Amino acid sequence: MKIFITRQIPDQGITMLKEKGYDVVISLHDRVLLKEELIKALKGNGYDAVLCLLTDHINADVFDAAGPQCKIFANYAVGFDNIDLKAAKERNIFITNTPDVLTNTVAEHTFTLMLAISHRIAEADRFMRGGEYKGWAPMLLLGNDLSGKVVGIVGLGRIGSRVAHHAQKGFDAKIIYYDIKRNEEFEKEFFAEFKTNIDNLLEETDFVSIHVPLLDSTRHLINAERLNKMKRSAYLINTSRGPVVDEKALFNALKNKIIKGAAIDVFENEPKFEKGLEKLDNIIMTPHIASGTEETRQAMSRLAAENIISVFEGKEPPNAVL
Ligand code: NAD
Numbered sequence: 001m002k003i004f005i006t007r008q009i010p011d012q013g014i015t016m017l018k019e020k021g022y023d024v025v026i027s028l029h030d031r032v033l034l035k036e037e038l039i040k041a042l043k044g045n046g047y048d049a050v051l052c053l054l055t056d057h058i059n060a061d062v063f064d065a066a067g068p069q070c071k072i073f074a075n076y077a078v079g080f081d082n083i084d085l086k087a088a089k090e091r092n093i094f095i096t097n098t099p100d101v102l103t104n105t106v107a108e109h110t111f112t113l114m115l116a117i118s119h120r121i122a123e124a125d126r127f128m129r130g131g132e133y134k135g136w137a138p139m140l141l142l143g144n145d146l147s148g149k150v151v152g153i154v155g156l157g158r159i160g161s162r163v164a165h166h167a168q169k170g171f172d173a174k175i176i177y178y179d180i181k182r183n184e185e186f187e188k189e190f191f192a193e194f195k196t197n198i199d200n201l202l203e204e205t206d207f208v209s210i211h212v213p214l215l216d217s218t219r220h221l222i223n224a225e226r227l228n229k230m231k232r233s234a235y236l237i238n239t240s241r242g243p244v245v246d247e248k249a250l251f252n253a254l255k256n257k258i259i260k261g262a263a264i265d266v267f268e269n270e271p272k273f274e275k276g277l278e279k280l281d282n283i284i285m286t287p288h289i290a291s292g293t294e295e296t297r298q299a300m301s302r303l304a305a306e307n308i309i310s311v312f313e314g315k316e317p318p319n320a321v322l
Contacts, residue, residue: 001312004042005051006033009076010294013051013301020309032056039065048072049308054079055270060087072311074304077291078102078158079241080321081214088322095322096307099158101299102291107162109290110239113263114207117235119143122284144206144233144260146171152205153177154198154221155212155240156186163209164190176201202229207237214241224249227258235261239290242267247274254280265290 003017005026017024027033027041032055042050042065050066052058054077063070072094075083080097088095116122120143127133127141151167153160156177167173168190175192177183178201182194195201198221202208208230212218222236222245230236236259238245247268253259255276263284267273270288277283291297307317 001048002046003049003051003308004045004047006038006041006053006056007031009051009053009304010298010301012298013303013305016302016305017308020312022312035061038062042066042070049074049311051076051304051308052082053077054082057082058088059084060090063087063091063093072096072308072317074307074317076300076304079213081241085322093322094307094311094317094320096304096317096319097321098300098303099319101303102296103158103162105293105296106159106239106290107166109265109286109292110159110163110209110211110237111166113237113239113265113284113286114146114209114235117237117261117263117282117284118146118207123281144235146173146207148172148174149206150174150176150204152195152201152208153179154201154208154210155179155218156181156183157211159239160209160211161186163211164192167207168192173207176204199226199229202226202234203231205234206231207235209237210240210244212240212244214243218244220244220246222246222250224252227253230259232257233260235259235263237262238264238266240266242270247277250274251276251280254282257282 001022003022003024007027008030014024039061047066047070049072051074058073074096076098078097078099080095083095085095120141124141151173153164156179164175168175175190176195177192178195178198186192187194227249250262251274254262261282265286266288307319310317
């Protein structure tokens with residue numbers, strides 16, 4: 001069996017595949033392959049599986065280049081908006097992802113962003129490095145507490161509910177949430193309130209945290225009109241996918257103090273971001289690293305390998321999205 005990996009990833013999954021005796025080929029470029037490069041790498045090489053990343057755009061052309069013997073594209077991410085599922089289905093190709101193993105890490109990163117923006121950590125760090133600290137002062141760099149505030153979760157799935165857990169259990173926050181599905185068990189355990197309308201959530205929330213997948217129904221879910229509905233004192237946190245938030249509208253809202261601050265890990269046109277955001281003090285930006293710990297990236301590597309091994313052994317892969 002032959003497997004192509006589109007970029008170097010942490011080693012544990014690769015070792016698992018090699019120990020099974022499979023032939024593993026890893027792209028020699030430490031960067032995202034251009035579409036033509038990916039097609040060239042696959043065409044005529046008889047790969048039985050491809051381990052791909054969220055930065056690879058996988059569509060009909062790529063499936064056709066891989067050829068009919070290719071049984072699975074194992075995505076090294078929980079989101080799979082980079083893959084044309086319809087084209088995969090038409091060709092009977094398994095698509096798998098890496099859920100659960102990254103939930104805690106992404107929730108931790110989300111929380112780090114929430115606290116960092118409301119306690120002005122990045123600004124304070126720049127202040128120190130700039131040699132501006134002249135001694136304790138009662139009005140210096142005042143932030144806001146998270147404790148006891150209203151945290152609004154948009155998309156109460158694995159990651160959203162873990163963020164809600166930390167906010168309620170650790171910080172006595174009141175949880176409100178919006179999702180296409182209601183979860184009454186969760187409501188009981190976390191004294192949470194379900195909102196059938198996202199606008200109601202935005203009007204009442206101090207910290208809005210976005211955890212929906214990128215779908216047609218969630219693209220620009222947070223737009224200028226919705227940012228206007230938020231409290232002027234509110235913070236927006238996004239660790240889901242960039243296009244869920246209209247980035248131009250976010251820039252305007254931050255610049256004009258429509259909302260108090262934002263902390264985001266994902267961008268509409270990565271690796272680019274809206275010009276001017278870098279000049280604002282009321283935003284913290286991280287480069288899509290919410291799942292980026294050594295432990296989790298290894299766990300994702302093992303899980304992607306497990307999915308491939310299952311398919312090769314004629315079993316249902318544990319994380320088939322298709
Ligand atoms: P999940 O599937 O467990 O949760 C998603 C939730 O969103 C579900 O409860 C679903 O019902 C809800 N939802 C779907 N469509 C909706 C809509 N139109 N309106 C409201 N709610 C809707 O997924 P998860 O494991 O919690 O991950 C969530 C997302 O986080 C992923 O899809 C991925 O895009 C993103 N993510 C980002 C990073 C990162 O590095 N920044 C890492 C992991 C995941």
